[in-house]
Amino acid sequence: MHHLLPVLVAVPLLGATLLVAAGRHLSRAVAETTGCFVAAGTAGLAIALLLNSSPPMTDWVGGWTPRGGEGVGIVLVGDGPGLGMAALASLLTVAALAYSWRYFDEPPRRHAGSFPALMLLFQGGMCGFAIAGDLFDAFVFFELMSVVAYALTGHRVEEPKAVQGALSFGVLNSLGAYAMLTGIALLYARTGELAMTKIGQGLDRHGGPDALTLAAFALVLTGLLVKAAAVPFHFWLPDAHAVAPTPVCMLLSGVMVELGAYGVWRVYRTVFSGPGGIPASDLERALVVLGVLTAAVGAVMCWYQRHVKRLLAYSTVAHMGLFLIGIGSLGAEADDGVALYILGHAGVKAALFACTGVLLDRYGSVDEHALHGRARELRAVAVLYVVGALSLAGLPPFGTGLGKAVLEEAVGGPLTVLFVAVSAVTAGAVLRVAARVFFGLGSRPGDESSYETTGIGEEPETRHRLSRAPGTMTAVPAVLLVGALAVGAVPGFATAVGHAVSGAAAPSPHWTLAGVLLGLTSTLLALALAALAVTHPKPLGESSWTVPLRRLQSGHIGDYVAWLLVGTTLLAALAAPGILGG
Amino acid sequence: MDDPLIVVALVLVAVSATAAVAVRDPARQALVLAVLGTVLAVLFTVLQAPDVALSQLAVGSALTPLLIMLSVRKVRRPQRKKEADR
């Protein structure tokens, strides 16, 4: 079975090359169907491998199985988390391709296959990154998914915002990747190895951590955290996610960003967790501080957006903060919680983006104020939107709720308040949008703010404005929400996830009374916030203390790079005390 | 490390990299980047990496400058046109 691990990467890549080769002679429908089938086939393979992933598989590509413990090849790791992420990425790719079915703007002349081919390449890159057991190999596939993501983000080349957002995305992520490569070079210099577990053993053999370990840790994590959009590396995310085509947004927010967090988890576990690496307390300090910052900034910025896609993008930032806190707390229970939360969040966030795409293509706007009360006729979408918002808040029995509950229990203490607050604020913002746009509640807000990005005047992504949403565009979000529900509600699923992530020995995650109550609390808080915002816009509207925070999001590449440098320094400073203290 | 050759190559790389950043006009920067590419190739040869040096030569001496110069030309053209219309 383990021989099939590299096939997980090869199949989508082969599909993409064949689509391009035949692209000139294919009709659009054929190209897109092929794309869907290849993506679905890969997803099936990923799931099949996942079901056989205990005990974890390893595969040495090219049959370079090490002799006497010393290998020269590349190792792929097929364990629960890795294959789980690959399966999630593949399933979301299928969903995005199904959503874009007959929907997307006309393809470039004589390149009917280019969009599905790019999506397949993206899928291949994500799968390759998820199962990489070799640090440099991880870098290569990290770059593959990045390059494809830049191109996909800028896909609508007639949109000024799209190309600008894609460039910020590209520059920041490339710089992060080069920082990561520098870190890899440092680790290679110290240990002379590239396989992650081997590097970890090499560090341990060398003795205690020193400046080199710290620098390598900070640099490798910089690359991954740029992808994971941790504050202060996060600036590219709202710019890119707000402008990318909707099916691409579903993938970016649903799984690509999470892969950054997954990378942090994987790299720390295999490389830096030994006695020669970064002490657990230091990692916890670094990730929890960055996570809290990320969650707080994301939630505040989310609340004050009127551009709906930007709002959703910031809610992704906020949730990434929560995931990072979970990863930083380093426990089997927290890992289970994060895994469930990521699964649930992927479904919910992709569904919300998909619904927003319907708005964009129907009304040519994604501005909360401009759309006030205009979408009354879209009843099905309205229901999906509200359900999505409620599950974003952690309403039991959605997967997001279960993940949040398990995570809150694992983290405990004052951070529980943050979890409840962040999920309530982000969900409240989405509910506010739903109330205004779909139900026309409250008075129509005026256009007092001039600084921020509005969502007015966006080009629809379909050839013409839709008079009614095609079936796929509502069916896909519905299915995604059902999936998010299933994560939390299907008996035994959570246990299976727990086994896949942290082994059969650990206690399996399950609903507790406290978890249900906390989920209900944040849902009620979200409803209250939304109601308050709609009925009394003033006290919760523009406030002066957020202005400096919002000015930081300037769209200027130079600013973002400067913050990236600060972020790397901050990361090193947060992780330094344990090393300096010996 | 007593090899002055390596030191010379490294200094050349550091100097041309600094110049590539300091020269602000993209067309002139492309010239410096072309030199940086050549100097990097020399450094790689000195560090006994002929394969990398070859690909650096292939990419750095003609391909990257051509890409940048074509971009410069495209970016400049509307500005030129505006001037001509005036």
Add this chain to the structure above:
Amino acid sequence: MTRRTRLFVAALGGTGLAVLLVAACFCLPRFGGAQHPYGDRVVRASLARHTANTIASVNFDQRAFDTLGEMSILFASVLGTVVLLRQTRDEHRAAPEPEQVAVPVRRFALLVLPVAVVTGLYVIAHGQLSPGGGFQGGVVLATALHLLYLGVDYRALERIRPVGFYEIADALAASAYLVLGLAGLVAGTAFLANFLPYGTFNTLSSGGTVPLLNAAIGMEVACAVVVLLARFLDQAVEIEKGGEK
């Protein structure tokens, strides 16, 4: 942020990063040290498989999966460029004008073109023996074609460069690499396994699948770079803003 605050923030972060990196440099093993365990293993493995150029053995045999990723990056970026630099609705194509080129320059370009093509093919073919390989040779091949643009004019280039053909060849070469990998899975032991006889050391056919993968990469890179440059040339030379002509 104003320019000054931006510079201040960057100075803050840059100083911290500089301190960190310089400290790390002093913890690195001495430059020129003899400790290269992975490297030594790789050289032994390469010689065992009759591949004279160890770097080719790493790229196309021992770590061929990395090269698969690298090739996909190139493929993806070419596809991305094709999509990003497509002709939009408000643009039209203007026919390029002929160029006056000084005779010696023109003669030189036409003379060097075949030499460059031969050199490119030589670099690809000897990839597993001497320095070079598919990537380097492929770029040389693609650059050679563009001597026609540089030394003659754009119309001369267009005559020998049907972009569609290169696009298909690019995709087919990329799939050839993948198919060879899958063939390893079917015929041999694992994905990208070197399942062919290793041949005689230091001959063109040595190294098993290495020369085949190398050739696939060479073709992929050459075609990919041609398509890439074609998009940029289109933008710089032909595509203009304005309504349909």
Add this chain to the structure above:
Amino acid sequence: MSVFPYLVAVWVFLVGCYGLVTSRNLIHAVGCLAVCQSSTYVLLLAVGYRDGATAPVFSDLKPGSRPVVDPVVQALALTDVVVGATVTAVLLALVLQISKLHGTVDPDELSELRG
């Protein structure tokens, strides 16, 4: 002296970052990113160097007759060079579109994405 090559790599990386922060032209910024990336080549190859050794290419060398440098970093750097060139191409394509749609390539004048 034994750290000089590493320090050069660090310098090149930081200089490239400085260029990115202060750039007034996006094409120039992409060039600066290429400079940043060249630091990774320098670092990788410096890590793999061995005193008095030669390249592990045995077409004109008897195996075992001379010490050889680390081939792994060379393969990594080779991959890195390709990645760098392609990323440059994609980013330049985006800059071209920015210039068409915004009429400028000065990041200070691009202000569509804020707040």
Add this chain to the structure above:
Amino acid sequence: MNGWTVAATATLAAGVGAAAWGVATGPLRRRVVAQNLSTSLACPALLLLSEGYDRPSYVDLALLLALLGPVGTLVFARLLAEDLAADPPRAWGLTYAVAGFGGVVVIAVCVAAGPGRALVKLLVVGALLIGGNLTASRALSGGFAGSRRG
């Protein structure tokens, strides 16, 4: 270190160093010439290194640089034709000196290599190096009429 590598070091430090300085400063006409000379100086340096390290396979590097260096310069000559037409470079003395230096190096390396296949390759490199350098210089000083498009 041997005589060859010493010569290569000197070429790099003095020649390529000066070219790097020339390309970074001054008017455009000086920069393009410096760029052209940087490749025509680095190429002999690579030949010297190949001889100094006793690795004939390194000659491929010089071959590629002799081939692609002038192509790179043609790129600039072509796409900066309008700017260069206004202020054409005049540095023929320097160009011939560098070409002569390249010729001397090629002859020296040829003598050291002795007759054989390697000699043919070296002669090709020499021809490309000198021919390319001179043609590229010619292209810089008015090789392209500078049409508006094309």
